[in-house]
Amino acid sequence: MRIKKAVQMACLWIMVTAAGSLQAAEPLPIFADPIAGDADPIRGSKHDFTGLNHRAGVVAMGGVAFSDYGNPCVYCHLSPEEAGITPGQNLNLENSGVIEGWNRYMPATENYRLYDSGSMDNKPNSPSSISLLCLSCHDGTMAVDMILFKPAAFRNKQDAALHMRLNGAKELTSCGQCHNGTVAHDISVKVVGTGLQDEHPVSMTYGGNNWKDPDFKLPDDFQHGFNTGVKLYNGSVECATCHNLHDPSNELLLTQRRDILCATCHVK
Numbered sequence: 001m002r003i004k005k006a007v008q009m010a011c012l013w014i015m016v017t018a019a020g021s022l023q024a025a026e027p028l029p030i031f032a033d034p035i036a037g038d039a040d041p042i043r044g045s046k047h048d049f050t051g052l053n054h055r056a057g058v059v060a061m062g063g064v065a066f067s068d069y070g071n072p073c074v075y076c077h078l079s080p081e082e083a084g085i086t087p088g089q090n091l092n093l094e095n096s097g098v099i100e101g102w103n104r105y106m107p108a109t110e111n112y113r114l115y116d117s118g119s120m121d122n123k124p125n126s127p128s129s130i131s132l133l134c135l136s137c138h139d140g141t142m143a144v145d146m147i148l149f150k151p152a153a154f155r156n157k158q159d160a161a162l163h164m165r166l167n168g169a170k171e172l173t174s175c176g177q178c179h180n181g182t183v184a185h186d187i188s189v190k191v192v193g194t195g196l197q198d199e200h201p202v203s204m205t206y207g208g209n210n211w212k213d214p215d216f217k218l219p220d221d222f223q224h225g226f227n228t229g230v231k232l233y234n235g236s237v238e239c240a241t242c243h244n245l246h247d248p249s250n251e252l253l254l255t256q257r258r259d260i261l262c263a264t265c266h267v268k
Ligand code: HEC
Pocket: 031, 032, 033, 034, 035, 040, 042, 043, 047, 048, 072, 073, 074, 075, 076, 077, 133, 231, 240, 245, 246
């Protein structure tokens, strides 16, 4: 055990040292942000993987724990040129399990345990794409840098990253290797995992939509939700209903203050 650990640590150390000599790829302007440009609040946030080393004051993350693609948007978004591509159409992506509309691969959804209870009128379905986007990192099973299209300037050959997963395990492929509460902050609280039965249900039709469920408030718009920013996606509740990655005004990126979020929808 101890020997194995020592070897792992040595490996990590080599990776850390090697990363210092890697040239960072020049950021490519592949995605124009019509809203806030360089001032988009996602830049510099925890969802900006190009800046983590700098902000955390370590060389151990971008380029080592995960690939630094030089552009923070590509970890989630397809660039506009690629957005029109449907799996299997122009590329050989058939059955390759791509999350529709996003630059990411599909996690293994057959392992998910969904929320269920006797009192639910609308049962959650298997998570839809926008929630799969979140789960492709937060279920802890896939590397955070596992993306479909990499910027042209990124050189696979020079990639020395360990492609770590967002989970608290002590393995070489887990962020928990460092994020154990000692070397760096404990990451396990950010891991949703595959047991979704303990979380607020997602990907179910909003009860208030049928105007009849007395337990729920009427949304401003059936498809898109409430004017407060608590959004519905095609009339469904998703992770992004409660969290807006582009808006840090509330704690934990919540779309509404924590004390009033639930009452946006639930009458009781
Ligand atoms: C960790 C994932 C993630 C990253 C990284 C990310 N975004 Fe987003 N982005 C989202 C999600 C989720 C939405 C919400 C989509 C929705 O509500 O329909 C979104 C929405 C948007 C929208 C549309 C806004 C709207 O209301 O329709 C734009 C434009 C955008 N992102 C640009 C960017 C740019 C530019 C970057 C890089 C600086 C970036 N995003 C990085 C996840 C991400």
